[in-house]
Amino acid sequence: MTKINMTRFPDMARRNSFVFDFDSTLVTIETLDTLLKSCLSDDGTRRRIDDITARAMNGEMDFDASLSERLRLAKVKAAHFARMAGEIADFVTPGMDGVMDFLRRKDQELFIVSGGFTEIVRPVAGLFGVPEGHCFANDYITGADGFVTGVRAENPLAHEGGKQRVLRALREENRLPGTVVMLGDGMSDYGVYADGLAGFFIGCGFSAVRPGVKAAAPVFMETAAELLSLLETLLD
Numbered sequence: 475m476t477k478i479n480m481t482r483f484p485d486m487a488r489r490n491s492f493v494f495d496f497d498s499t500l501v502t503i504e505t506l507d508t509l510l511k512s513c514l515s516d517d518g519t520r521r522r523i524d525d526i527t528a529r530a531m532n533g534e535m536d537f538d539a540s541l542s543e544r545l546r547l548a549k550v551k552a553a554h555f556a557r558m559a560g561e562i563a564d565f566v567t568p569g570m571d572g573v574m575d576f577l578r579r580k581d582q583e584l585f586i587v588s589g590g591f592t593e594i595v596r597p598v599a600g601l602f603g604v605p606e607g608h609c610f611a612n613d614y615i616t617g618a619d620g621f622v623t624g625v626r627a628e629n630p631l632a633h634e635g636g637k638q639r640v641l642r643a644l645r646e647e648n649r650l651p652g653t654v655v656m657l658g659d660g661m662s663d664y665g666v667y668a669d670g671l672a673g674f675f676i677g678c679g680f681s682a683v684r685p686g687v688k689a690a691a692p693v694f695m696e697t698a699a700e701l702l703s704l705l706e707t708l709l710d
């Protein structure tokens with residue numbers, strides 16, 4: 475367990491709001507990457523998609539455009555999403571069921587906010603007892619030919635800073651009791667805390683350790699078991 479400044483941790487005697495990222499946090503995979511790979515028939519297309527992913531990550535291409543281009547190249551159909559939704563329970567992060575059970579028993583409020591896809595997030599939310607109205611993710615759109623062409627652009631999560639926009643809206647609707655605790659592996663998760671929309675951040679290196687997140691996070695957990703024992707220490 476790394477540096478923990480307990481004085482900054484939320485008052486766990488109260489009801490707080492725990493906001494979880496999805497990819498590489500609640501599940502061990504990046505669902506979009508896994509989905510695209512499962513659709514690819516040849517190495518050439520795979521390389522072109524990797525190229526676009528790299529350009530998007532380097533900020534040379536915006537998220538929306540890079541996503542549409544990758545979905546088009548991989549010839550993704552709604553049936554691929556349905557298949558993945560049926561298999562996603564197999565990819566739940568080991569030990570995370572214990573974390574969610576514990577938080578539910580302690581009457582904490584649970585949310586999932588993801589740049590991934592609603593259809594794939596929902597089955598996992600169901601396993602963890604997170605209500606549908608507490609799950610926020612993207613919805614794909616299909617063209618007349620049945621191929622998936624992109625995501626609904628009106629959804630804030632389709633854009634940079636989307637998680638901040640979702641949390642700001644929840645806060646304005648008074649739906650976030652106590653301290654907002656953001657948990658995730660990515661810089662976009664840390665950004666929610668850095669921008670003041672969460673009062674605390676727990677970096678999650680369960681499946682992917684991002685060095686920037688590890689360095690910046692007030693608390694960084696390597697496993698879900700480690701996270702559970704931290705929460706138990708604070709709540710019992």
Ligand SMILES: [Mg+2]
Nearest residue numbers: 495497498660
């Ligand atoms: Mg993630």
